[in-house]
Amino acid sequence: MSKQSLTRREMITRLTALGLTVSAATAMTAAVSRRAHAADPIRISFANVFEKGELFVQLGNGIENAAELMGYEFRRYNNEFDSEKTMANARLMVQDRPDLILEYNGVEGIGQALRRIFDDAGVPFIAINVPIPGGHWFNLVNQEIGTDTANVVVPHAKAKGWTGNDTTAIIIQASAAGVEVNDCVRYFYVTAAETMDGMTKIKPEDISATTTSIGDTGIQVDGAGALEESYTAVKNALQTLPDDRHILLYSVNDDSTLGGWRAITEAGRQENTIVAGLGGSVAALGELRNNPQWIAEGSVFATHWGQYLIAMATAVLNGVEPPPLTKCPQLVLTPDNVDKYYDAEGKVQLLPPLVPENEYLRDTGVLQRFNNVEGLTG
Amino acid sequence: MNEHVGMGGGMSAGGRDPESVKSRWQSTQAQFFGIGAFYVAVVIFFALTSDYFFSYSNALNILTNVTVIGIVALGQTLAIVSGGFDLSVSGVVPLGAVTFVIFGNAEMATPAAMLLAVLVGAAVGVCNGLIVTKVGINPLIATLGTLSIAAGLAYALSNGVTIPMKNIEVGVLAERTYGRVPYYVVTLIGLSLVIWFAMRFTVIGRRIYAIGGNREASRLAGLRVDEITIAIYATCAGLAAFAGVVVSSQLLAGSATVGADAALTSIASVILGGAALFGGVGGVGGTLLGVLVLGTIANGMALLMVPAFYQQIATGVILLLAVGFGRFRAVMSG
CATH class of the missing domain: 3.40.50.2300 (Response regulator)
Structure with a gap:
């Protein structure tokens, strides 16, 4: 019995010691873990x-x-x-x-x-x-950037004496990219039409992926957001416009705009065109600085x-x-403010x-x- | 430009009876003229429905639009007539475009930059040929693999960005013209004549048809089938790289995104022009007609302001109708 009670005491003592040891170890582990966790990077x-x-x-x-x-x-x-x-x-x-x-x-x-x-x-x-x-x-808010770009382009066109009677906006969409992405070109046209006399006015929701012409003052082509496809699409569209027609060119991204612009220069119609890009690519910023017809460049940095x-x-x-x-961050750059935000190599220096x-x-x-x-x- | 049929029997390599060959010859001729008639119908349709279609300016526009794919399709004709095909052109076109602009921007002489770009493409073609002939991998898988590699290389070399030409004189093929016809259109015509002549009047041309007609019989007849096949793939990819040079000259920039649909459109053009996917049949004339049909339809629909989604559907339907029409004429002509 005594041996048995001794054993019991021993067991209790040992269990207590074990419990204390486990508690201490757990506490230490938790502390170490907390420290380790605090040291873990996000x-x-x-x-x-x-x-x-x-x-x-x-x-x-x-x-x-x-x-x-x-x-x-x-x-x-x-x-x-x-x-x-x-x-x-x-x-x-x-x-x-x-x-x-x-x-x-x-x-x-x-x-x-x-x-x-x-x-x-x-x-x-x-x-x-x-x-x-x-x-x-x-x-980014495509609607806002399309609207802001039109607000830069239209006064420039008006200053040249262009009106909706002698001007067509060619907008290059990327139909597969969906409505949000193409909001920039839709709202560009809608805003241009609202602020330029003689342009066919239309609601944004009435310009869809399958819209190809907007009265006599708007042509929408699908450039798939790519250089080559946009070049071909604009080349075809130019066939339908008289040589003396003024053109406002805008698209969903810089590759598309560069492709469309190339089609226009190849056709010798650059003097009758005002172009605006979107993206702030090095090539487009070069155009904004050196090409007098390229008057705006939306940048989303x-x-x-x-x-x-x-x-x-x-x-x-x-x-x-x-x-x-x-x-x-988004902004429509012009030749006047481009140097503030981008350096000569096309690197962002200020947002x-x-x-x-x-x-x-x-x-x-x-x-x-x-x-x-x-x-x-x- | 009459179309040609694999005359393996004539070289004791084809193993086909003369009646069968004659029948296929007639069938091919019927397909060629069927597509020709269809093309005339397409032209008349668009001339009647669009005010802007039937003009010298738009004809030139169509020609300039189809030049790149026309050059790719010339090489694809060689591959298909020899019993293979080449999907890698969709990667080689952008690779050629990007390398040409990089070499041009490094102030290399323009002809040297062109040559190097073409050699880069041809190297991909040699790899295709070696994989198909020496490793024995099916052309579909082999060229699918090299498509991915070549396209990836184009992206890697350009870092995924569009590279503008520093000196637009490098784009001489587009910047200079004969009258209003750019150099690159004249180049397409010249290349077409050379390949047509080679396929129709030279020994190597007859061998290409023979290999496409019956590869094993050609080998037994002593033709160096593997070497010819490698040369064909090298030529096909070299032409695709040259198409890349042309497209970068048009755009005055090199981009890894160009030429994505070159493989499918070039194969469609070759087949539309009367070639058989199993080889031995086809030719330059039919291919050019196929390229023109697709290019004219795309142009006509753009002038009619057909939305892009419906253009895709219409192109597919018209393609099937055109081939069906040709086959129907072939059957009717016995």
């Missing part, structure tokens, strides 16, 4: 819509560089403009348990499926360009979206609720000031580290 995964083409590559590089500068751990995926690949990447990303996902999905219809994957994994996400239900959204997205990600991780749409809705980005302190946003100092 982990961000980014799926790019495509890793081909100037815009997408520069955009991806910009995000990666900004994440590196902030000391965030960064992983990059390529959605290849393909829904299945996008879904596969989404599953891969959540397996990796990042703190936040930046998703640039080019296929609007799969937004719900992506949301389910991210929500099930409990990972917050920011949708770039194409919205995903339930996620935060960062994008895509190479620098990275710092805004990383600032936005930081805000979200800090518990801030962003507005429904966080606008990217436009934050719009009021984006003031929450200031509080993260991220943008100040880049010291390149007008009105924000480091």
Whole structure:
């Protein structure tokens, strides 16, 4: 009995000691874990819509560089403009348990499926360009940039004495890219028609992907967002316009505009044309500086979206609720202001000031580290 | 330009009976003239429906629009007549365009830049030929693989951006004209004549038809089938790279996005022109007619302001109707 009671005491003592040891070990492990966690960098995964083409590559590089500068751990995926690949990447990303996902999905219809994957994994996400239900959204506003561009182009045309009676707007859409992307050309035409006498007025919703002519003052061609296709499409369209007709040329991106402009110069009609680009590519900025007919260039500063997205990600991780749409920096450049924002090699040297809705980005302190946003100092 | 048929029997390599060959010859001729008649109908239709179609200016416009694909299709004709085909042209066209502009911007003499771009393309073609003949991989898979490699190289070399020509004189093929006809259109005509002559009147031409007619019989007859096949793929890819030179001259820029539909459009043109996918049949005249049919339809629909979506549908339907019409005439002519 005594041996038995001794054993019991021994057992109790040992169990107590074991319990204390386990508690202490657990506490120490938790402390170590907390320390380790505190030392862990923020982990961000980014799926790019495509890793081909100037815009997408520069955009991806910009995000990666900004994440590196902030000391965030960064992983990059390529959605290849393909829904299945996008879904596969989404599953891969959540397996990796990042703190936040930046998703640039080019296929609007799969937004719900992506949301389910991210929500099930409990990972917050920011949708770039194409919205995903339930996620935060960062994008350019095509409508605004098309309108602003028309507001630069039309006064210039009017100053030359052009009216809707002798002028046609050729807008180059990329029909497969969807309504949002083509808003820039639609609103360009609508705004031009509203501000220029004699142009056929039309509601934005009446210009669709299948619209090809708008009265006698508008032609919409499909350049597929590409140089060669836009060149051919504009070449064909020029056949239908008298040689003395004035032309306003605008498109969804710089490759398209350059293709269309090449068709116009080949036809010897450049003196009768005013052209505006969109994208801020090196080639287009060169035209804006050196070509008197190229009078406006919409820039969305895509190479620098990275710092805004990383600032936005930081805000979200800090518990801030962003507005429904966080606008990217965007501005219509003219020959007068281009040198302020871009250097001679076409590199961004200054970004436009934050719009009021984006003031929450200031509080993260991220943008100040880049010291390149007008009105924000480091 | 009469179309040609694989005359393997005539060289004791074809192993086909003369009646069969004669029948296929007649069938091909019927297809050629059927497509010719169809083309005339297309021209009349658009001339009646569009105010802008029937003019010298628009004829020139059509010619300039089809030149790039015409040059690719000439090479594709060689590949298809020899019993193969080449999908890699969709990668070689942008590779040729980008390399030409890079060489041109490096202040290399324009002819040297052109030659180097063509040689880069031809090197891809040699790889195609070696993979098909020595490794024994089907042309579909082999050229699909090299398409991806060549297109990827074009993107890598250009870093995914459009490279403007620093000196527009490098784009001499588009910048200079005979009257109003750009050099590149004249180049297409010249290349067509050379290839037509080679296919119709030279030993190498007859051998290409023989290999397409019956590859194994040609080998047994002592033809150097593998070497000829490699040469054909090299020529096809070299022409595709030259098409890249032309398109970059037109655009005064090199871009990895050009020529994406070159493979499908060139194959469609060759088949539309009366060639058989299994080889041994076809020719330059038919191919050029096929290229013109597709280019004219695209131009006509653009002038009629047909939306792009419907243009695609209409082009597919017209393509099927045209080939069907030719086949129907062939059947009717016995």
